[in-house]
Amino acid sequence: MTQKYMVEPDLGFINEVVGLGGDTLKKCFQCATCSVACPISPEEKPFPRKEMIAASWGLKDKLVGSADIWLCHQCGDCSTMCPRGAAPGDVLGAIRSYAINEYAQPKILGKMVNDRSKLGILTAVPAAIFAFFAFLTVFGHEFFAKIFGGEFWYHTHDGLPVPGIAASNFISSWFVDIVFVPLALGVVVVFALGLKRFIADMHTNAVQEGKTARTDFDWKEYLQATWKTLITIGKHKKFSECGENRERATAHMMVLFSFIGLAIVTGLVFIGVYFMHQATPYSQLNPIKWVANVSGVALIIGVFLMIKSRLGKKDQKSAYKDWYILGVIMVVAVTGMFTQMFRLGGVAFLSYLAYYIHLIAVFHLFAYLPFSKMAHLVYRTAAMGYQTYSGRK
Ligand code: SF4
Ligand code: SF4
Secondary structure, three states, rough: OOOOOOOOOHHHHHHHHHHHHHHHHHHHHOOHHHHHHOOOOOOOOOOOOOHHHHHOOHHHHHOOOOOOHHHHOOOOOOHOOOOOOOOHHHHHHHHHHHHHHHHHHOOHHHHOOOOHHHHHHHHHHHHHHHHHHHHHHOHHHHHHHHHOOOOHHHOOOOOOOOOOOOEEEEHHHHHHHHHHHHHHHHHHHHHHHHHHHHHHHHHHHHHHHOOOOOOOHHHHHHHHHHHHHHHHHHHHHHHHOOOOOOOHHOOOOOOOOHHHHHHHHHHHHHHHHHOOOOOOOOOOOOOHHHHHHHHHHHHHHOOOOOOHHHHHHHOOOOHHHHHHHHHHHHHHHHHHHOOOOOOHHOOOOHHHHHHHHHHHHHHHHHOOOHHHHHHHHHHHHHHHHHHHOOOOO
16 A cells, blocks of 8 residues: 655755755756766665755755765766756755754854855954954063063063064964864864764664664764774775766865874974973974975865866856855965965065964864864764664665
């Protein structure tokens, strides 16, 4: 006997997916070519056709908590093959953006990050914070040094400014860390809360849809499976299986490993400054500088290749969220290099200006990370880990 289902479409969800770049959604006539064309779709319950049906019916809960939307690497193979121009790769990208907003709190911030008209206010906040701290560092030093002691300001043993041009003479490293350390902790908390819900939803969905035989959920085993998945992610194995956009793997890998290199550098500098009293900037001969410079250059090249690839793909849609994150990363990388180059060239004003813009861009990257496209790093890792955990091939 045929089973009856009550479908309760969420029209708001459909409209938001359309607004996030999934406006081709309604063109789909369910031929399933896309699921056959996808090089990385599982044999059992393949994507993206079933997601196209669910999205056009407005089945939000079925989609936002599904691991499958994250298994897609937006290579575009399915969109190229789609006979109706329904661009399923782009629709899945739009659903992922929706899912990021759904799991990250506060939602209002997620909406702002994805709204180009709010870029000004999102930039004005860090611009005002760092302008205030620059003012305090440059003009308030003597006054506050009497209260807190000179060392409070510049990270030197004697509390005096670093000789010559140094970023901490313009905005004390203390102030930079006062902003970024709590921010980093806040981002970890936002991600942790979002992931807790997302992992629970993925498991519920997988059990309901028969994608896994495991009805239990064991956190220890899940974390072990996710750990194993990190090797696949690091090697970009899934990217390499794509046809249309295979060259994206190189650019993506350059960006990923540059960020890892820069994170290591930041950690080492933090230890150097706070625990070993080593004031920055470091000598160009210092190995930490080598890693920083190689990572910085690789980051610029990687993002440049990504932008070039996007501009060259006329059939692949690029939404505001795509350009926003590429723009932010490019500004972070270029201003980081300019800060150093102008310092070495002895042009203090331009070095400090570049550093000021650099801090604003880094703030964008950090503070808005759980709401931007960069959040895919976390959610895709969690979904790929769940795929391994659930035994889905
Ligand atoms: S998205 Fe295109 S290829 Fe996929 S089922 Fe719909 S019409 Fe067919
Ligand atoms: S964009 Fe690529 S990975 Fe994603 S569903 Fe289409 S073919 Fe598969």
